[in-house]
Amino acid sequence: xxxxxxxxxxxxxxxxxxxVLWPExxxxxxxxxxxxxxxxxxxxxxxxxxxxxxxxxxxRGIGEASEVVGKEMYELVDxxxxxxxxxxxxxxxxxxxxxxxxxxxPWKAWYATPAFRYERPQAGRYRQHHQLGVEALGSxxxxxxxxxxxxxxxxxxxxxxxxxxxxxxxxxxxxCRPGYVIVxxxxxxxxxxxxxxxxxxxxxxxxxxxxxxxxxxxxxxxLDAPALSEYLCDECREHALRVRQGxxxxxxxxxxDRLLVRGFDYYTRTTFELRSxxxxxxxxxxxxxxxxxxxxxAIGGPPTPAVGFGIGIERVxxxxxxxxxxxxxxxxxxxxxxxxxxxxxxxxLTAELRRAGLRSQRAFDGKSMRSQLRSADRSGAIAAVIVGxxxxxxxxxxxxxxxxxxxxxxxxxxxxxxxxxxxxARASGDGSAPGA
RNA sequence: GCGGCCGUAGCUCAGGUGGUUAGAGCGUCUGGUUGUGGCCCAGAAGGUCGGGGGUUCAAGUCCCCUCGGUCGCCCCA
Numbered sequence: 001x002x003x004x005x006x007x008x009x010x011x012x013x014x015x016x017x018x019x020v021l022w023p024e025x026x027x028x029x030x031x032x033x034x035x036x037x038x039x040x041x042x043x044x045x046x047x048x049x050x051x052x053x054x055x056x057x058x059x060r061g062i063g064e065a066s067e068v069v070g071k072e073m074y075e076l077v078d079x080x081x082x083x084x085x086x087x088x089x090x091x092x093x094x095x096x097x098x099x100x101x102x103x104x105x106p107w108k109a110w111y112a113t114p115a116f117r118y119e120r121p122q123a124g125r126y127r128q129h130h131q132l133g134v135e136a137l138g139s140x141x142x143x144x145x146x147x148x149x150x151x152x153x154x155x156x157x158x159x160x161x162x163x164x165x166x167x168x169x170x171x172x173x174x175x176c177r178p179g180y181v182i183v184x185x186x187x188x189x190x191x192x193x194x195x196x197x198x199x200x201x202x203x204x205x206x207x208x209x210x211x212x213x214x215x216x217x218x219x220x221x222x223l224d225a226p227a228l229s230e231y232l233c234d235e236c237r238e239h240a241l242r243v244r245q246g247x248x249x250x251x252x253x254x255x256x257d258r259l260l261v262r263g264f265d266y267y268t269r270t271t272f273e274l275r276s277x278x279x280x281x282x283x284x285x286x287x288x289x290x291x292x293x294x295x296x297x298a299i300g301g302p303p304t305p306a307v308g309f310g311i312g313i314e315r316v317x318x319x320x321x322x323x324x325x326x327x328x329x330x331x332x333x334x335x336x337x338x339x340x341x342x343x344x345x346x347x348x349l350t351a352e353l354r355r356a357g358l359r360s361q362r363a364f365d366g367k368s369m370r371s372q373l374r375s376a377d378r379s380g381a382i383a384a385v386i387v388g389x390x391x392x393x394x395x396x397x398x399x400x401x402x403x404x405x406x407x408x409x410x411x412x413x414x415x416x417x418x419x420x421x422x423x424x425a426r427a428s429g430d431g432s433a434p435g436a
Numbered sequence: 437g438c439g440g441c442c443g444u445a446g447c448u449c450a451g452g453u454g455g456u457u458a459g460a461g462c463g464u465c466u467g468g469u470u471g472u473g474g475c476c477c478a479g480a481a482g483g484u485c486g487g488g489g490g491u492u493c494a495a496g497u498c499c500c501c502u503c504g505g506u507c508g509c510c511c512c513a
Contacts (some may be wrong), residue, residue: 012504017473067511071437115513120437122507129513211512263512285513312513340471369471377473388471402473 016119016127017077026330028130031159031313032112035132038155039110044134047109052076055083058176061092061299061391063265065206072117086116089264089312091292099301105138112313124283124315130357133213133289135308137296145270145291145307146246151250152274152287152309160315160325163277164286167257168247169228170240173268174294176233180226181207187225194221202373206372211259219259227258262288265293270307278322279315286319287311295319332380334401334424337362338372338387345387349397353385356417360385377402382427383420403427 001300013019020028034045055075060225062069074086087093090113098107112132121127134151136144149166172180188195195210195218211222232240247254254272258345271290279286289309296304320326335353337360339346346362353360361379363372368386377385386398397416401423402410411419 015504117512119511120509121505122509125512131513133513187493209511282508283512287513310513315513338472368466370467370469370473371465373471373473375473384473390471398472400472404474406472408472424460 014127016121018126018128023328023330027317027326027328028313029318030328031326032132034158035112035155035311038108039134040107040156042134042151044110044136044151046092047097047111047135049097049111049113049356051086051114052084052086053093053096055085057096057299058085058088061095061266061295062089066263066265068082068117068263072119074116074118087113088117089115090131090133091135091264091266091295094308095137095292095295095299095301095306095432098137098304099299105130105304106136106144107138108134108136110134122283124279124312124318126314129315131310132313132314133308133310135306137304137306140239140293140305142242142270143246145239145243146250148251148289148307148309149243149247149254149270149272150252152272152289152311154414155311156274156286156316159276159320161276161316161319161323163323164319164327165270165275165277166252167255167260167275168252168254168270168272169246169260170171170232170236170269171261171271171290172228172232173237176231176236177228177268180228180231182213183226183231184208184228188208188221191221196220208261208391209263211261212263222259229256229258236269243270262290264292266292266298268293272309274311276315276322279321280322281318282313285312286315292375303427326334332382333361334358334381335360335383335399335420336372336376336379336381337385338376339363340372340386340388341392342366345392346410349385349387353417354421356421358417381422385416385420399423401427 046055057317058069058073064070068088068214073088076084076086078084090111094109094111110133112130114128116128118127119125134148136148144302149168153164153166188207188210209433210218211225229237229240242254244254257273260271260273263272263302267290269291271288274286275284275290276286277284287309289307291305291307293303296302296306317326335358337346337349337353339349339362343364343366350360361381363375367375373384381402384402386400388398391397391410391413395413396410397413398408398410399416399419400406
């Protein structure tokens with residue numbers, strides 16, 4: 001559509017993107033701060049990396065053959081001719097930052113960031129979605145895998161999610177996986193006529209992907225395929241065992257899933273996924289991650305073992321909705337100032353209350369008292385602070401409780417902050433005075 | 437990239453087989469109370485029925501195209 005035709009239409013958020021307005025946004029706020037606390041307790045520090053990266057970072061890191069890199073990246077050329085991409089995921093940029101700055105290992109970082117993929121949106125899948133994640137670089141210790149998995153699992157539990165399945169698998173390493181892939185490819189080749197249409201021709205290209213296919217045809221073939229676990233080298237076998245022992249020691253329930261093959265090339269050894277049984281939608285994975293011992297080297301850094309995970313904010317909130325947990329009631333104002341004497345009092349009093357640490361609001365545009373009180377009521381404020389002509393003349397304010405009791409008192413204006421703190425503490429029932 | 441379903445007020449939706457000024461609930465605003473919210477009552481504002489074309493005396497309603505939304509496939513958080 002041309003600009004002048006489209007110009008009559010109001011602009012809207014691009015396909016697959018969404019605005020998050022209050023009060024839904026306050027859930028986001030709390031989700032992120034809750035995640036920050038969890039990660040912070042475990043010694044992970046916030047890392048903020050650019051939304052744009054050189055395209056080759058993702059090509060080399062995630063893998064040229066992956067869907068995400070091949071078809072779904074938002075790529076752009078800037079005015080200087082640089083080939084850039086909006087990040088399709090969170091791990092590669094963190095690995096890039098590690099290579100660039102070489103912090104002391106183990107380097108443990110968490111992030112909250114949007115990620116972009118050009119795909120058709122559907123329930124739980126967007127072109128811009130948001131992830132919370134952690135990455136721990138510099139140690140091959142299986143206990144680090146356990147730490148990362150438990151962080152993800154405990155976080156879901158903290159939100160109140162009950163219906164989460166933790167699925168676990170090992171992808172082997174660069175020394176043992178290729179051998180398995182050959183065996184798998186042979187298995188699939190012999191049964192290629194039984195695969196689903198999409199994979200019949202592509203099985204040779206990336207045999208592991210077939211294991212992930214959910215069609216009944218592919219599943220049948222996959223289920224009697226040789227298991228990767230049977231082909232692991234001694235080191236990978238030992239690593240997987242120690243991870244399982246660690247999870248059991250921490251009482252974290254999990255299920256081995258030998259068909260769990262994640263979509264990025266960089267995964268080695270541990271891979272895991274958190275799925276919600278409560279989600280009806282096709283997109284039931286709320287988070288996933290694993291070990292990626294080869295990634296840092298692949299993007300030009302020193303050989304560096306690492307492990308991490310990402311959780312999709314939108315999906316985890318969908319899961320919370322489905323389970324009816326993690327409801328958040330946004331903070332209500334402590335006081336709503338009603339000004340019948342010109343508006344200057346509302347201006348001054350809201351500022352004074354806010355400086356004292358109290359949440360205060362007011363109406364604008366010189367509305368009637370009825371209208372201002374209605375707004376006060378709808379704001380959920382604990383009390384209305386009323387300044388009419390009389391209060392203005394006498395240097396007082398009237399405080400009307402909005403709890404339905406109709407109680408109202410008139411006090412000296414200088415006593416307002418102190419009195420409001422008392423009333424708010426009483427109304428909150430916890431004896432704590434805000435802003436004190 | 438492909439397929440199903442759906443676009444009527446700010447929101448959620450009614451509007452048999454085409455028929456005069458397109459409706460409701462909620463929300464918003466005003467009033468019933470010369471300075472008192474919620475409940476109630478009265479009233480108002482708000483729509484080129486997504487857009488374009490076609491059929492017809494007549495289209496929100498039927499047909500085509502297009503845009504958008506949504507769900508699914510692929511893939512992923």
